[in-house]
Amino acid sequence: MKDPTCVLFIATRQIGDVLVTTPLISAARAIWPNAQFDFLGYRGRLDMLKGNTDIYELIETPERPSLWEYLKLFNQLFQRYDLAIITQPSDRSYFFGSIAALRRVGVVVEDTPRSKKNSAWKRAISMYWVPVDYFHQHVIVEKLKLLEPFYQDKALDLFAQPICVTPPKAQALTPLIESQIRQPYIVLHPGPLNAYKRWPLSYWQELITSLVKDGYQIILSASSAAQDLELNQDILSLLNEKIRGSVINTEGCLSLPQAVTLLKGASLYIGVDTSVSHLSAACEIPTIVLFGATPPTNFGPWPNGFIGQEPYQLRARSQTVQNVCILQGPGDCVPCRKAGCEDKADSRSECLDLLKPNQVIDAAQRMLKTK
Numbered sequence: 001m002k003d004p005t006c007v008l009f010i011a012t013r014q015i016g017d018v019l020v021t022t023p024l025i026s027a028a029r030a031i032w033p034n035a036q037f038d039f040l041g042y043r044g045r046l047d048m049l050k051g052n053t054d055i056y057e058l059i060e061t062p063e064r065p066s067l068w069e070y071l072k073l074f075n076q077l078f079q080r081y082d083l084a085i086i087t088q089p090s091d092r093s094y095f096f097g098s099i100a101a102l103r104r105v106g107v108v109v110e111d112t113p114r115s116k117k118n119s120a121w122k123r124a125i126s127m128y129w130v131p132v133d134y135f136h137q138h139v140i141v142e143k144l145k146l147l148e149p150f151y152q153d154k155a156l157d158l159f160a161q162p163i164c165v166t167p168p169k170a171q172a173l174t175p176l177i178e179s180q181i182r183q184p185y186i187v188l189h190p191g192p193l194n195a196y197k198r199w200p201l202s203y204w205q206e207l208i209t210s211l212v213k214d215g216y217q218i219i220l221s222a223s224s225a226a227q228d229l230e231l232n233q234d235i236l237s238l239l240n241e242k243i244r245g246s247v248i249n250t251e252g253c254l255s256l257p258q259a260v261t262l263l264k265g266a267s268l269y270i271g272v273d274t275s276v277s278h279l280s281a282a283c284e285i286p287t288i289v290l291f292g293a294t295p296p297t298n299f300g301p302w303p304n305g306f307i308g309q310e311p312y313q314l315r316a317r318s319q320t321v322q323n324v325c326i327l328q329g330p331g332d333c334v335p336c337r338k339a340g341c342e343d344k345a346d347s348r349s350e351c352l353d354l355l356k357p358n359q360v361i362d363a364a365q366r367m368l369k370t371k
Helices: 015-019 022-031 067-077 091-100 113-118 120-124 139-153 175-180 201-213 226-238 256-264 275-282 357-370
Strands: 006-011 036-042 057-061 083-086 104-108 128-131 185-189 217-220 247-249 268-272 287-291 318-321 324-328
Touching (some): 015 275, 022 036, 022 139, 057 067, 201 226, 226 247, 287 357
Parallel strands (some): 185 268, 287 324
């Protein structure tokens, strides 16, 4: 099979979905050392790739392009590449891939008769595809398997080497935040993209109070989204004045490269199921992540350097692999992979309500002792 000289990676989804493509990019570089790699994703979602030396060009598209923007992108992509690697199963990702290259590999959803029927055209236009398994296959493994035909052609083993997620190149903190930080500190990230991944406010209050009493400064991390900023303010409002004096609210003013600097200096990170938790694991610091509906077997933050395909169990109240500790609430329904108990974005998740602060505090103490 002829090696490609120009490859387009496509990930038209969220920031975390872009970050978890970096092991795929690194593996592709190992087999095609001289190829040009470009990356297509949504505008404002590609910061996880800043400073990545394997990527030549980042191509951004609006999440909802106008007709003119579609035409402009069509002209930019048309048959420009030898291979398109489609890392998301969406129709739009496949549409972009079909424009960009004659050879395509991609992930597809075929877990039900209906989804299998709907994805038939995607399989038809792909030289190779990998089925999505939301419960029993990690998303990083899923993406690496897109390279299987090329690895096999070179008699290489995809999973015999350490697999690492590459964080963005670190940038200096803002002078204001840097002047307020003192060691040792712990970074907390309470805000997920959707409400059903939230941990109760009063639990954050109890956790922060305990960590401050143990001598740690707390850095509250947040995206610039209004809901994240409001959530952090709500948490701060529950703290007494003495405890609040040991808490810094970054107020969403850090870029992802600046967040890397913040994380690498931390004694510990604790967060919910969100992109920053994946970034923390990639920075190789002790990381605790609170999981509810999401199967950790599919989207648990990857423990950098892990060799193999299955770092996590599907269900365990607490499991630690290298620098990453995943905590789950009780219940036979955990993880359900629904949008909370009511299966909608603003739903609550009883499993997270039942994940009590003492379980997180105990895990934090264990992780801090092993640092």
